[in-house]
Every structure is written in C-alpha cells, then in structure tokens.
Amino acid sequence: MIHQQTVRQATRGRGTYDITDAVQRVVQQAGISQGLCHVFVQHTSASLIICENADPTVRSDLERFMARLAPDGDPIYDHTLEGPDDMPAHVRAILTKMDLVIPVSDGRCALGTWQGIYLYEHRHGGQQRRVVVTVQS
Numbered sequence: 001m002i003h004q005q006t007v008r009q010a011t012r013g014r015g016t017y018d019i020t021d022a023v024q025r026v027v028q029q030a031g032i033s034q035g036l037c038h039v040f041v042q043h044t045s046a047s048l049i050i051c052e053n054a055d056p057t058v059r060s061d062l063e064r065f066m067a068r069l070a071p072d073g074d075p076i077y078d079h080t081l082e083g084p085d086d087m088p089a090h091v092r093a094i095l096t097k098m099d100l101v102i103p104v105s106d107g108r109c110a111l112g113t114w115q116g117i118y119l120y121e122h123r124h125g126g127q128q129r130r131v132v133v134t135v136q137s
Contacts, residue, residue, distance in 0.1 A: 001030075001032065001136070001137045002134060002135070002136050003026070003029065003030035003031075003032075003134070003135045003136075004132065004133065004134045004135070005026045005029070005132075005133050006130050006131065006132050006133070007019060007022045007023065007026065007130075007131045007132075007133055008128060008129070008130055008131075009022070009119050009128075009129045009130075009131060010126065010127075010128055010129075011046075011119070011121040011123075011126055011127045011128075011129060012126050013121065013123065013124050013125055013126055014063070014085070014121055014122060014123060014124050015059075015063065015120075015121055016049070016051065016059045016062075016063075016118040016119070016120050016121075017118060017119045017120075017121065018053065018116050018117070018118055019117050019118065019119050019131060020053070020109075020111070020116045020117045020118075022131075022133075023037065023039055023102075023109060023117050023131075023133055024108055024109055026133040026135060027104055027107065027108060027109055027133075027135050028107060028108070030135035030137075031107075032104060032107065032135060032137040033104075033105075033106060033107050033137075034103075034104055034105055034106075034137065035103075035104045035135060035136050035137035036101055036102070036103060036104060036135070036136050037101070037102045037103075037104050037109050037133065037134070037135050037136075038099065038100070038101050038133070038134040038135075038136070039099060039100045039101075039102065039117065039131060039132075039133050039134075040098060040099040040131065040132045040133075040134070041098050041099070041119060041129060041130070041131050042129075042130045042131070042132060043093075043098075043127075043129055043130070044089075044090055044093055044098075045086065045089035045090055045092075045093055045122050045123050045127075046089075046093060046098075046119060046120060046121050046122055046123070046127065046129050047092065047093040047095075047096040047097055047098055047119075047120045047122065048096070048097060048098060048099060048100050048117065048118070048119060048120065048131070049062075049096055049097070049100075049117075049118050049120050050100060050102075050111070050115050050116070050117055050118075051115070051116060051118050052114045052115070052116070053114055053115060053116030054114045059118070066092050066095075069091075069092075069095070070088040070091040070092050070095070071088060072084045072085045072088050072124075073085075074087075074088070083124075085122070085123055085124045086123070088122070089122035089123050090122075092120070092122040093120075093122055096120055100117065102117070104135065104137075119131060
C-alpha cells in the first residue's frame with residue numbers, strides 16, 4: 001500500500017520550519033501501523049533535516065555554521081543570476097539533503113524523543129515550498 005500527499009510550507013526566508021506535525025498527519029491518514037515514510041522537498045534551494053526540537057539554539061548554531069561553510073556572495077561562485085544567496089542555497093541543500101526516510105511504527109514516524117522534521121529554507125526571501133510525503137507499508 002502506498003499513500004502520497006504534498007505538503008505546502010510557506011517560508012519567511014532563511015531558517016528552519018518545523019513540519020513534523022504535517023508529516024505525522026500524512027502518516028496517520030495513510031492508516032498503516034508499520035512501514036516507511038519518505039519525505040522529499042521539490043526544490044534545489046531548500047532541504048530537509050532531522051534536528052533537535054527542544055532547544056532552538058541547535059538550529060541557530062547550525063545556521064551560523066552553514067554561513068561560515070557556504071557564505072553569501074563568495075567570489076568563487078559563477079552562478080549569481082538570482083542573487084548572492086542563490087549558489088550558497090544550492091550548496092547548503094546538497095550538503096543537508098533533499099529527502100529523508102523515516103520508519104513508521106504504531107502508525108507514527110518513529111522519531112526519537114528530541115527529534116523533529118524541519119524544512120530548511122536557504123534563500124533570504126520568503127518562498128512557497130512543496131514537500132512530497134510518501135508512506136508505504
């Protein structure tokens with residue numbers, strides 16, 4: 001059995017957006033007890049991460065690390081048509097992944113106590129992002 005649904009997430013710009021509840025709703029609607037949940041973001045300048053959900057400084061520290069690793073406006077980039085944050089956004093997305101596979105147990109994503117699923121927006125401007133959630137038993 002396969003159940004698939006697209007979740008839409010508006011962003012206000014660079015940062016992390018908790019989509020755990022939206023993904024859990026899709027898993028619940030699939031009506032399975034055990035299986036797999038595949039989550040895929042349909043963009044090249046945003047990504048998905050599983051991260052600590054209790055202390056927001058983990059995500060702000062991650063952002064500072066990424067700013068050091070892939071700085072905006074770095075002169076090494078040739079791809080600058082969409083602005084100084086475009087190529088760093090692609091680098092960040094490639095490094096952090098555009099998909100996740102999460103086990104489903106007892107009808108829910110089997111996340112750890114302090115784990116959440118986040119859309120990680122890498123562009124400065126707000127975006128409308130699409131995340132495809134596929135649940136398979």
